Amino acid sequence: MEKRHLHLKGPALSQIVAGAWRWNSVDVAKLIRTSLDAGITSFDHADIYGDYDNEKLFGDALKKVSINRQQIQLITKCGIKLLSSKQPSTWVKHYDTSKEHILTSVDTSLKNLGTDYLDLLLIHRPDPLMDAEEVSETFGLLKQNGKVLHFGVSNFTPTQFEMLQSYLPFPLVTNQVELSLSKLDCLFDGTLDVLQKHKTSPMAWSPLGGGKLMSSGSPLWPKKEKYNATETQLSLAWLMRHPANIFPVIGTTQAERIIESAKAVEIALERQDWFEMLKAATGRDVA
Numbered sequence: 001m002e003k004r005h006l007h008l009k010g011p012a013l014s015q016i017v018a019g020a021w022r023w024n025s026v027d028v029a030k031l032i033r034t035s036l037d038a039g040i041t042s043f044d045h046a047d048i049y050g051d052y053d054n055e056k057l058f059g060d061a062l063k064k065v066s067i068n069r070q071q072i073q074l075i076t077k078c079g080i081k082l083l084s085s086k087q088p089s090t091w092v093k094h095y096d097t098s099k100e101h102i103l104t105s106v107d108t109s110l111k112n113l114g115t116d117y118l119d120l121l122l123i124h125r126p127d128p129l130m131d132a133e134e135v136s137e138t139f140g141l142l143k144q145n146g147k148v149l150h151f152g153v154s155n156f157t158p159t160q161f162e163m164l165q166s167y168l169p170f171p172l173v174t175n176q177v178e179l180s181l182s183k184l185d186c187l188f189d190g191t192l193d194v195l196q197k198h199k200t201s202p203m204a205w206s207p208l209g210g211g212k213l214m215s216s217g218s219p220l221w222p223k224k225e226k227y228n229a230t231e232t233q234l235s236l237a238w239l240m241r242h243p244a245n246i247f248p249v250i251g252t253t254q255a256e257r258i259i260e261s262a263k264a265v266e267i268a269l270e271r272q273d274w275f276e277m278l279k280a281a282t283g284r285d286v287a
């Protein structure tokens, strides 16, 4: 699978990224090996996944896989604090984008993932109490000491993205957003437009709508025979046909579905087929 840059000055990731949110109670080493064999070299995490356990599960599994650190890309997120027995000082779920929290979270992620650098760190959710100057200073420190190579955000509106970007001396290289045939808001609310303006690529989380899209008999799949493709492959190909250079972050816990998903990069949907799928998803023609 070809690697593409999220941004001219950003990291090169596999076009399809493997998400580790659901990777607990599974054979993580097997999923890593399967991903790599299928050409998926980029892995998406967050400090909080699996009630703060998944990064460590992944880091431990990675030790069993013989791969050079430079051959994979590790992405993680910080900024959400969950109510958890592992976080005794938290009494309400909240966001924290303070310098102290970001630095602590990065150090914990590095330790858990068993690495000395992250390819990409994302602010997980827009924090109403975010001090952009403080975040900028913190990102600068992390870049300077080599702990994080690139920075981005997740679930930011276009104006939130522009606001944080205006404080930074280097580009935000992505906005990771919920986007699929069952969640189309970002396509029409300016989110993708602003990213295209900045020549920054979106990452699409829940690209299969968390599995919702896969209900049998859906009108979404009129083109399965034409492309000799599955529902999963068509859903991912539909995202990748968009000129914003979308990187789907798949969430399956099944090795066969990783292999199936990776083949989506070979499908180039024709314009009218793309619109036919959009019509099936929205239930109406474009104006």
Ligand SMILES: NC(=O)c1ccc[n+]([C@@H]2O[C@H](COP(=O)([O-])OP(=O)(O)OC[C@H]3O[C@@H](n4cnc5c(N)ncnc54)[C@H](OP(=O)(O)O)[C@@H]3O)[C@@H](O)[C@H]2O)c1
Pocket (backbone or CB within 6 Å): 018, 019, 020, 021, 022, 044, 045, 124, 154, 155, 176, 177, 204, 205, 206, 207, 208, 209, 210, 211, 212, 214, 232, 249, 250, 251, 252, 253, 254, 257
């Ligand atoms: N930035 C954020 O705020 C944010 C939020 C949520 C997620 N994420 C990232 O995005 C990644 C993907 O999210 P996601 O897991 O919701 O993505 P997804 O790929 O849309 O959904 C995966 C789910 O769909 C199921 N599924 C896949 N194919 C199916 C089929 N043919 N029939 C029935 N079920 C099927 C999977 O089950 P099986 O495991 O059985 O295949 C799994 O439960 C996460 O791992 C995480 O890295 C980011």
